[in-house]
Amino acid sequence: MTTISQTAGQSASRKSQAGLFGVLGGWVNRIATHLAYRQAIRTLNELDDRALRDIGIERGRIDSAVRGVVDPEFGRYL
Template sequence: MTTISQTAGRSLRPSSTGGFFSMLAQGAYALFNSLERRSAIKTLSDLDDRALRDIGITRSQIEDAVYGQVKAELTRYL
């Protein structure tokens, strides 16, 4: 008697739907991060210069602070 395996003809490569959902999740994550950064930039831009000085940044450093690009003059205060 001969036994035929059900998996003998299946490919070992990952399914294309897994790749699709992974790319969809990455896109959603990137969109969420972008919206969060835009919100943070708007919130910091709405602050007056004194409040920004209390935080340790100037108006020209808002985007750098939000994107995590710490300047040399900021690191000496940390």
């Protein structure tokens, strides 16, 4: 018994369109994620040091905290 791939019967232009939309979708996703990070960083930078301390973030580590970097020294997200 032989099997034929579902993509074997598709035209080359259809495959390239899917690839193009995949690339464009990836770019849009990365841009949206970057803009969301920038907004979160901007919002946290507007807080005073006491408010940042209350939520466990040091001013110098705002970028890392927004991006979800784990600080091995404390074993928590910073």
